[in-house]
Amino acid sequence: MRRFAPLIVLSVLTACGSGTEQTEERLTQKAGTVAEQAAAASETVEWTGHGNDWKEQRYSRLDQINRSTVAELGLHWSFDMTTRRGVEATPLMINRTLYVTGSWSMVYALDAVTGEQKWFYDPQVDRSFLAKGCCDAVNRGVAYADGKIIVGAYDGRLIALDANDGAVVWDVQTTDREQSYTITGAPVIAGDKVIIGNGGAELGVRGYVTAYDIASGKQAWRFYTVPGNPADGFENDVMEMAAKTWSGEWWKWGGGGTVWDSMVYDPELDLLYIGVGNGSPWNQSLRSPEGGDNLFLASIVALKPDSGEYVWHYQTTPGETWDFTATQHIMLADLEIAGKLRKVLMQAPKNGFFYVLDRTNGELISAEKYTTVTWAERVNMATGRPVETDGARVFDGKKPVIPSMGGGHNWPPMSYNPQTGLVYFPMMVFPSTYLAPTRDIDKKPNQGYWHLGFDNMGMAPPPASVNEINALLDASYSGQLLAWDPVKQEQAWVQPPQRPTMGGTLSTAGLLVFQGGKNGNLTAHDAETGAELWSHHTQTGAMAAPISYAIDGVQYVAIAVGFGGGFGAQGGALAHHWKIPNRSRVLVYKLGGTHELPEPEDTLEEMPKPAAVTASAQTVQHGQVIYQRHCAYCHGDGLRTGGLTPDLRYSSEGIHNIWQDIVIDGVLSPVGMVGFKEYISAEDAEAVRQYVLSEANRVYAGQQ
Numbered sequence: 001m002r003r004f005a006p007l008i009v010l011s012v013l014t015a016c017g018s019g020t021e022q023t024e025e026r027l028t029q030k031a032g033t034v035a036e037q038a039a040a041a042s043e044t045v046e047w048t049g050h051g052n053d054w055k056e057q058r059y060s061r062l063d064q065i066n067r068s069t070v071a072e073l074g075l076h077w078s079f080d081m082t083t084r085r086g087v088e089a090t091p092l093m094i095n096r097t098l099y100v101t102g103s104w105s106m107v108y109a110l111d112a113v114t115g116e117q118k119w120f121y122d123p124q125v126d127r128s129f130l131a132k133g134c135c136d137a138v139n140r141g142v143a144y145a146d147g148k149i150i151v152g153a154y155d156g157r158l159i160a161l162d163a164n165d166g167a168v169v170w171d172v173q174t175t176d177r178e179q180s181y182t183i184t185g186a187p188v189i190a191g192d193k194v195i196i197g198n199g200g201a202e203l204g205v206r207g208y209v210t211a212y213d214i215a216s217g218k219q220a221w222r223f224y225t226v227p228g229n230p231a232d233g234f235e236n237d238v239m240e241m242a243a244k245t246w247s248g249e250w251w252k253w254g255g256g257g258t259v260w261d262s263m264v265y266d267p268e269l270d271l272l273y274i275g276v277g278n279g280s281p282w283n284q285s286l287r288s289p290e291g292g293d294n295l296f297l298a299s300i301v302a303l304k305p306d307s308g309e310y311v312w313h314y315q316t317t318p319g320e321t322w323d324f325t326a327t328q329h330i331m332l333a334d335l336e337i338a339g340k341l342r343k344v345l346m347q348a349p350k351n352g353f354f355y356v357l358d359r360t361n362g363e364l365i366s367a368e369k370y371t372t373v374t375w376a377e378r379v380n381m382a383t384g385r386p387v388e389t390d391g392a393r394v395f396d397g398k399k400p401v402i403p404s405m406g407g408g409h410n411w412p413p414m415s416y417n418p419q420t421g422l423v424y425f426p427m428m429v430f431p432s433t434y435l436a437p438t439r440d441i442d443k444k445p446n447q448g449y450w451h452l453g454f455d456n457m458g459m460a461p462p463p464a465s466v467n468e469i470n471a472l473l474d475a476s477y478s479g480q481l482l483a484w485d486p487v488k489q490e491q492a493w494v495q496p497p498q499r500p501t502m503g504g505t506l507s508t509a510g511l512l513v514f515q516g517g518k519n520g521n522l523t524a525h526d527a528e529t530g531a532e533l534w535s536h537h538t539q540t541g542a543m544a545a546p547i548s549y550a551i552d553g554v555q556y557v558a559i560a561v562g563f564g565g566g567f568g569a570q571g572g573a574l575a576h577h578w579k580i581p582n583r584s585r586v587l588v589y590k591l592g593g594t595h596e597l598p599e600p601e602d603t604l605e606e607m608p609k610p611a612a613v614t615a616s617a618q619t620v621q622h623g624q625v626i627y628q629r630h631c632a633y634c635h636g637d638g639l640r641t642g643g644l645t646p647d648l649r650y651s652s653e654g655i656h657n658i659w660q661d662i663v664i665d666g667v668l669s670p671v672g673m674v675g676f677k678e679y680i681s682a683e684d685a686e687a688v689r690q691y692v693l694s695e696a697n698r699v700y701a702g703q704q
């Protein structure tokens with residue numbers, strides 16, 4: 001990312017040189033009259049929607065905490081959640097109560113001033129659902145409407161709770177529990193309806209969104225994102241149209257296109273925008289052998305919220321094959337572009353381009369690379385389609401592709417500050433390699449297990465020492481906080497590279513950008529320059545975005561911290577050596593806050609002395625292949641877990657003694673480790689154990 005360095009100075013000078021003056025002027029105006037100041041002193045400002053306002057800008061108009069006062073920001077209270085899996089939730093603050101979700105779709109209602117728990121709801125998700133999802137039992141938050149808190153549960157239910165006491169008002173199953181559907185996203189409210197999508201495109205499902213009546217929980221409509229089997233008849237004309245962009249027997253593979261995160265309702269235009277995910281399987285040559293665009297994969301689709309009727313779409317990655325979802329944060333704004341005020345929709349999806357669309361009709365206004373992109377040269381503005389590079393679809397397990405399957409930007413939310421005109425989000429740079437399938441089982445449809453249509457051996461990192469990994473991280477595995485000018489379609493500033501997997505952002509009228517995840521810190525940055533003005537060590541990682549609210553004239557910043565999710569599970573070299581234990585907490589800050597986090601009792605474990613390898617080198621090698629194909633998507637590529645699942649190299653003698661019971665018979669399935677009897681033999685499981693021992697001995701001997 002060093003290539004950006006000269007640009008930082010340039011863009012600050014050109015874009016913000018006169019802007020600073022203007023901003024100071026705006027700030028002076030903002031101070032207002034004495035009466036206005038008095039009103040501000042008793043003001044209560046809620047955070048009622050996932051992205052705050054309906055435009056999902058994640059901008060707080062509060063400015064008590066600002067560039068001058070942020071140095072006095074301190075922790076006010078903390079709340080420990082009961083689980084330690086991933087945390088990805090944006091809290092809501094309504095009626096002096098914080099509503100926040102933890103892992104397994106649990107909902108906590110906390111007093112927003114004191115942190116005292118008002119109520120707690122556990123939907124009792126069957127832990128075996130862990131094997132039906134790609135990326136941990138996370139939840140990105142609740143929706144609020146008509147006195148109800150609505151949560152999507154990991155097992156596919158949508159549940160409305162009484163906001164006052166957490167009592168269940170209604171509880172509906174939105175998916176077929178026999179299929180590999182899960183819910184991790186926040187529902188969205190559109191008038192008298194609540195809409196929810198689902199995930200599962202790594203495990204062979206067909207994506208859709210469903211609308212329910214908020215009062216009764218009764219289903220209003222369902223919109224599929226990819227066509228089903230033509231022999232069954234299409235649900236509507238638009239599915240018939242979409243089917244013309246597919247070939248072969250795609251329906252047998254599921255097709256994918258899951259809407260697992262961003263959905264936004266636009267009351268001005270009465271449109272619902274949904275972000276659609278990757279193909280299932282990833283490998284297009286399997287699911288649609290003659291190619292085609294494969295609508296509506298990797299698209300933003302606008303629907304009528306009353307009926308689910310299709311209005312327009314824009315496809316970011318036609319013929320998607322790299323896991324380039326367009327499920328990332330959809331943000332709306334009214335921007336002056338080329339002298340005209342445009343109603344725009346903005347997204348920085350995984351594929352590395354920042355898109356600005358006209359949200360009235362889906363017309364592409366502009367698209368530029370926000371990060372390193374090797375799969376496409378540019379977006380052709382005449383056709384709206386990416387111009388792929390030569391060899392972009394070469395899957396030899398060697399050719400690196402950037403962005404990776406993790407994306408140049410993933411789900412961590414962006415924020416926009418109307419004063420600076422900039423969008424702030426965590427950008428990532430690291431490569432993926434893809435290997436065409438070599439085994440018959442990977443060439444056939446088979447829902448129910450991690451199935452990409454690629455050989456997972458292609459993702460195996462080479463054995464490396466800790467120094468080599470760190471060098472790799474410094475060179476090409478990085479994450480950075482980026483400020484993007486959506487009108488000029490260029491970077492305004494970027495913070496120095498960190499490890500990938502940084503958190504989402506919050507913008508405030510105090511001209512600050514808040515972000516978690518940097519070396520275990522929550523940080524505040526100057527919105528104009530990016531300079532870090534404040535930080536607090538949260539004792540853990542963070543992926544979720546902070547929010548801000550005010551009660552009785554006091555401004556607060558709140559964040560749900562904790563690591564996990566896709567990177568926590570499959571983290572591999574990315575998250576390895578994170579060296580910060582995973583804790584799930586809600587942290588709330590205010591000016592003058594004096595609360596201190598308890599001294600950590602848990603520390604990272606020492607590695608027990610591993611037993612000797614008793615198998616041949618050939619068996620160890622076989623164990624690596626089996627591991628990489630069946631175990632890596634939870635325990636980390638090359639045994640390098642992100643810390644969420646056990647690092648198998650640290651397995652105790654006790655675990656080694658019951659290895660077959662765990663791996664084959666599934667005795668730990670109540671905690672999410674299902675048995676693999678259907679996929680591997682007892683000999684395979686023992687080979688994996690020998691591979692684990694081999695790697696453990698290497699680490700124990702100080703070779704890593």
Ligand code: CA
Binds near residue numbers: 202277278
């Ligand atoms: Ca995916």
